[in-house]
Amino acid sequence: MKMNSLITTARLSWHVAVRNWVVYRKDFIANISPTLADPALVLASLGVGLSPFIGHIGGRTYAEFLAPGMVATTALFTAFFECSYGFYIRMTFESVFKAMLTTAIGVPDIVIGEFIWVAIRAGLMATGSGLVLLALGLVPNLWACLLFPFIGGLLALPCGAIGLLSASLVRNINQFQTVYSFVIAPIYYLSGVFFPLTGLSWLSVLVQFSPFYHGVRLLQMSSWGEWNWVEGLSHLAALLAFTIALGWLSFLQVRRKLIL
Amino acid sequence: MTETATRVIEAQGLMKSFGSLDALRGCDLEVTAGECVGLLGPNGAGKSTFIGCLYGTVAPTGGELRVFGLDPKREPRAVKARIGIVPQENALDEELTVLENMRLYARFVGLPRGMATERIEQLLAHMALDHKRDAPIRSLSGGMKRRLAFVRALLVNPELLILDEPTTGLDPTVRHLIWERVLGYRQEGKTVLVTTHYMHEAELLCNRIVILDAGRVMAMGSPQELIQQYAPGFVGYFPAETEIRLRPNLPPGTATFEQGRQFCVRAPRFEDLTELQRVTNVSAVQLRPASLEDVYLKLTGHGLDENE
Numbered sequence: 341m342k343m344n345s346l347i348t349t350a351r352l353s354w355h356v357a358v359r360n361w362v363v364y365r366k367d368f369i370a371n372i373s374p375t376l377a378d379p380a381l382v383l384a385s386l387g388v389g390l391s392p393f394i395g396h397i398g399g400r401t402y403a404e405f406l407a408p409g410m411v412a413t414t415a416l417f418t419a420f421f422e423c424s425y426g427f428y429i430r431m432t433f434e435s436v437f438k439a440m441l442t443t444a445i446g447v448p449d450i451v452i453g454e455f456i457w458v459a460i461r462a463g464l465m466a467t468g469s470g471l472v473l474l475a476l477g478l479v480p481n482l483w484a485c486l487l488f489p490f491i492g493g494l495l496a497l498p499c500g501a502i503g504l505l506s507a508s509l510v511r512n513i514n515q516f517q518t519v520y521s522f523v524i525a526p527i528y529y530l531s532g533v534f535f536p537l538t539g540l541s542w543l544s545v546l547v548q549f550s551p552f553y554h555g556v557r558l559l560q561m562s563s564w565g566e567w568n569w570v571e572g573l574s575h576l577a578a579l580l581a582f583t584i585a586l587g588w589l590s591f592l593q594v595r596r597k598l599i600l
Numbered sequence: 601m602t603e604t605a606t607r608v609i610e611a612q613g614l615m616k617s618f619g620s621l622d623a624l625r626g627c628d629l630e631v632t633a634g635e636c637v638g639l640l641g642p643n644g645a646g647k648s649t650f651i652g653c654l655y656g657t658v659a660p661t662g663g664e665l666r667v668f669g670l671d672p673k674r675e676p677r678a679v680k681a682r683i684g685i686v687p688q689e690n691a692l693d694e695e696l697t698v699l700e701n702m703r704l705y706a707r708f709v710g711l712p713r714g715m716a717t718e719r720i721e722q723l724l725a726h727m728a729l730d731h732k733r734d735a736p737i738r739s740l741s742g743g744m745k746r747r748l749a750f751v752r753a754l755l756v757n758p759e760l761l762i763l764d765e766p767t768t769g770l771d772p773t774v775r776h777l778i779w780e781r782v783l784g785y786r787q788e789g790k791t792v793l794v795t796t797h798y799m800h801e802a803e804l805l806c807n808r809i810v811i812l813d814a815g816r817v818m819a820m821g822s823p824q825e826l827i828q829q830y831a832p833g834f835v836g837y838f839p840a841e842t843e844i845r846l847r848p849n850l851p852p853g854t855a856t857f858e859q860g861r862q863f864c865v866r867a868p869r870f871e872d873l874t875e876l877q878r879v880t881n882v883s884a885v886q887l888r889p890a891s892l893e894d895v896y897l898k899l900t901g902h903g904l905d906e907n908e
Binding site: 345348351352355358359362363366367434435436438439440441442443444445446598599600 | 616618649652655656657658659676677680681683685687689690691692693694695696700704705707708709710752753756
């Protein structure tokens, strides 16, 4: 009985993810371009433009230093925007969930389905941008590319949960701008993508509370070929903990919005 | 088994509050298999809240509710597998085509692929939409979208069909098509619960009417019973300025009210109205038998004169 209902949940969540894919592929190019354009722009302006002035960081050019962070950034933005604006639009303007809830689908299936969708999508996008960086010679450890879909997908879960949380808390669509400015932008700028955190003791403590940071570190260690099991496992554990905590919170908030 | 098996919906003292607002205040309602029940009431009376309780999108704050003998809050999947719902909003994916939309929903309700294709084709033909199977939803008219919402609701081959304002905003042709289909489902033995603001629609489709106001059931019965009980007789519409001449001559047992800037008289017998015209030498604009609309207006307290 219990097992059957878990299998049904898995099946229905998968269908929710498939629904998003079917709609997404209708406008494929327009949909994938912004998430790839953003890190490409950063890499061009900071990596190429600023690199000669900065010199080396830990024996790497600035472009090489930035590269893994750009993979993480792709995952962060894909996850946040899909789960904030995207989810909010599905929930309010398109009434997608109202219709879904008339079928066997319930709120847990919707939330899990959104997570499946965002993990797959962000994992693939991260890999896409990683392959571009590899082609540019900015990923020294070739094998890291095999990890990009998994780290990108895992990183997308807590970042997506922040998106879902905000989508269920904002009172109108303009308030996402506030969430972006005060939550996502600080996470993005301060999580060790643009500068190493060594030596900045207060920030390196604070940054532990950013799920994004743990994903950035995992990607940096793997693409630079500096894998360290102790540090690696601690970041994985942190990401899982953030996923469970934020995922559960977002489920409760989304349920409050969908079940009156 | 026999007694409860035929009861599709049982609600006893059902309550729902949203903070300080009480949407349902002890709603008692039973629906038996094969019935078509019309849920009438002003906006905000609790109709949609009641419907939401039936399939688990509204969590009641008190009272008892059973659908097919199950608690929709605890076993929403088992309940929803037997219900088809046409919600107030169509909520179709605008960018997808008709077929793409229906295939997704066939997955949601667990129809195997082969069976889904056949069933979708059948239902599209049934709703006269088969020529639109490859059209994107955004290119469809309001009437077509509504019919497609019916196709979606029928995918599960439901025992209970819930229609939330099924014909609001539709042209008469589509409305008649939908009525014709709903009468067909009744014949097939499906149970139907319909909310509507059109009294004619309720009279035509439903064997039983429930009038809801401020979260409670105000009255219940067949359209004829309700008219007999609350507003029997015939109604005459007179020009407003003739009220002063009509009033002294009103026969016993009449009720008066104002509607559409006309003075209205409801009398027990048709002859009472013809006699009134003769005595006062005032011609009525219209004479008609009392209808469900009169019952509705009387019970929900709008457009009534104090003298009744």
